[in-house]
Amino acid sequence: MNFTKLCVLGLGYIGLPTASTFATHGLQVVGVDVNPQVISTLCNGGLHIHEPGLRTLVEAAVKSGKLTVSEKPEEADAFIIAVPTPFRAAPTRYADRFGEYDGQMYKLADMRAVTSASEAILPVLRKGNLVVLESTSPPRTTVDLVAPILERSGLKAGVDFHLVYSPERVLPGQILRELIENARVIGGITPASAQAGRDLYAVFVRGEIVQTDATTAEMVKLMENTYRDVNIAIANEFARLAERFGVDVWEAIGLANRHPRVRILSPGPGVGGHCISVDPWFLVEAAPDITPLIYTARNVNDAQPHFVLDLVKRALGNPSTGSGQGLKGKKIAALGLSYKPDVDDLRESPAVEVVHLLQKEGALVKAFEPFKTDADLPGITAVSSLETALKDADAVLLLVNHSGLRALTPEKMAALTPARILIDTVNGWAGKDWQAAGFRIFRLGVKQIKRET
Numbered sequence: 001m002n003f004t005k006l007c008v009l010g011l012g013y014i015g016l017p018t019a020s021t022f023a024t025h026g027l028q029v030v031g032v033d034v035n036p037q038v039i040s041t042l043c044n045g046g047l048h049i050h051e052p053g054l055r056t057l058v059e060a061a062v063k064s065g066k067l068t069v070s071e072k073p074e075e076a077d078a079f080i081i082a083v084p085t086p087f088r089a090a091p092t093r094y095a096d097r098f099g100e101y102d103g104q105m106y107k108l109a110d111m112r113a114v115t116s117a118s119e120a121i122l123p124v125l126r127k128g129n130l131v132v133l134e135s136t137s138p139p140r141t142t143v144d145l146v147a148p149i150l151e152r153s154g155l156k157a158g159v160d161f162h163l164v165y166s167p168e169r170v171l172p173g174q175i176l177r178e179l180i181e182n183a184r185v186i187g188g189i190t191p192a193s194a195q196a197g198r199d200l201y202a203v204f205v206r207g208e209i210v211q212t213d214a215t216t217a218e219m220v221k222l223m224e225n226t227y228r229d230v231n232i233a234i235a236n237e238f239a240r241l242a243e244r245f246g247v248d249v250w251e252a253i254g255l256a257n258r259h260p261r262v263r264i265l266s267p268g269p270g271v272g273g274h275c276i277s278v279d280p281w282f283l284v285e286a287a288p289d290i291t292p293l294i295y296t297a298r299n300v301n302d303a304q305p306h307f308v309l310d311l312v313k314r315a316l317g318n319p320s321t322g323s324g325q326g327l328k329g330k331k332i333a334a335l336g337l338s339y340k341p342d343v344d345d346l347r348e349s350p351a352v353e354v355v356h357l358l359q360k361e362g363a364l365v366k367a368f369e370p371f372k373t374d375a376d377l378p379g380i381t382a383v384s385s386l387e388t389a390l391k392d393a394d395a396v397l398l399l400v401n402h403s404g405l406r407a408l409t410p411e412k413m414a415a416l417t418p419a420r421i422l423i424d425t426v427n428g429w430a431g432k433d434w435q436a437a438g439f440r441i442f443r444l445g446v447k448q449i450k451r452e453t
């Protein structure tokens with residue numbers, strides 16, 4: 001199938017790079033967003049999101065006349081839906097579905113944007129078109145939610161128009177390269193739909209393009225992130241076990257990973273971001289009765305900030321008994337707020353949750369996020385420099401393994417802070433001789449034998 005004109009709905013981290021890449025590869029692209037600010041920013045030559053190389057790409061696409069933006073879809077050969085699918089906490093829906101509420105707190109996919117984007121395509125959908133859903137979605141969304149909406153046009157999915165699910169797996173910071181180089185899964189509601197999807201992405205994808213059915217493609221995306229979430233949950237439980245048994249979990253994981261078929265991920269203060277901490281819920285929502293492991297892994301990771309709180313209490317507690325004496329009035333410099341190293345993204349970040357927990361216990365926390373020095377978070381004192389965070393601290397807490405923070409030496413730290421207690425939740429300061437510089441260091445997943453026996 002040949003494509004001349006494409007409409008991309010949702011111009012965020014996924015939609016805008018995708019629309020621009022198709023435009024610079026020769027397609028006429030209309031980028032659609034319901035947020036008027038996004039449209040006016042782009043119309044005025046601005047950019048509302050940060051991604052390396054994106055400004056140059058968007059400028060090239062606009063300058064060539066191949067990329068235009070609009071608040072409404074237009075007739076086209078193909079449509080790509082790349083709108084948000086966040087979650088919302090809602091325990092009660094299970095009462096509707098299973099007859100009774102089981103007392104647990106679940107998180108459910110918010111599919112309103114996918115619904116309204118599909119509805120927006122309805123008036124311009126034509127025979128022979130291809131519609132692609134890229135938004136991460138619960139299993140069967142393409143066949144059970146999107147197809148029935150589009151069929152309100154009177155056209156039949158898989159017969160009159162092609163319908164495909166194709167997950168996006170790009171890494172923020174590397175989106176432009178990975179968009180082109182990553183393998184791409186194309187799930188069609190019929191083999192002919194999958195073939196049409198393949199023809200579209202073959203315009204620029206250099207990685208392998210693999211065809212399957214739509215529901216398999218939805219599962220693939222959710223399985224990838226769920227696998228990582230469960231793997232991190234077991235690493236977090238190993239960290240708890242290591243503390244109990246006087247073992248250094250980081251060393252133990254390093255040794256276990258020398259087994260040729262073992263690959264344990266790293267423990268830490270929890271799991272955040274808009275993918276790994278969200279996507280497993282889509283599987284739990286779709287089938288709560290058969291997903292106890294996935295549900296438990298989510299809870300293990302969500303509970304991890306409380307283990308960090310315990311570690312901080314022990315670090316600031318009575319050295320002779322090892323017991324915590326409360327954190328009231330203790331000044332803590334919390335370093336790193338983002339959900340993972342070397343990014344500025346604070347969404348669902350466990351580091352933010354740790355700061356809230358410390359403050360609830362009465363600690364006076366100054367937080368510093370080197371990738372977002374103007375972070376404005378309700379209830380959190382975020383300072384704009386490392387020096388300010390450290391200068392009058394009683395303890396320093398490393399929450400994110402940012403390269404700049406990891407690089408701090410004992411000498412530099414000693415010069416910047418009167419604190420001599422360091423708490424490392426990400427193994428960022430391992431291998432440095434903190435003791436020689438007068439520090440006591442407490443690491444997540446490492447029992448402080450001297451203090452507690």
Ligand SMILES: NC(=O)c1ccc[n+]([C@@H]2O[C@H](COP(=O)([O-])OP(=O)(O)OC[C@H]3O[C@@H](n4cnc5c(N)ncnc54)[C@H](O)[C@@H]3O)[C@@H](O)[C@H]2O)c1
Binds near residue numbers: 012120136169170
């Ligand atoms: N960002 C990532 O790294 C990443 C990676 C893989 C998958 N995903 C998935 O891709 C999807 C999009 O994510 P994102 O990060 O690009 O989101 P985003 O929040 O950056 O952008 C989404 C855009 O869609 C717009 N929008 C909302 N409703 C709309 C509608 N009805 N019609 C047109 N536009 C609409 C919003 O205004 C926003 O500009 C999500 O399902 C996400 O889970 C994202």
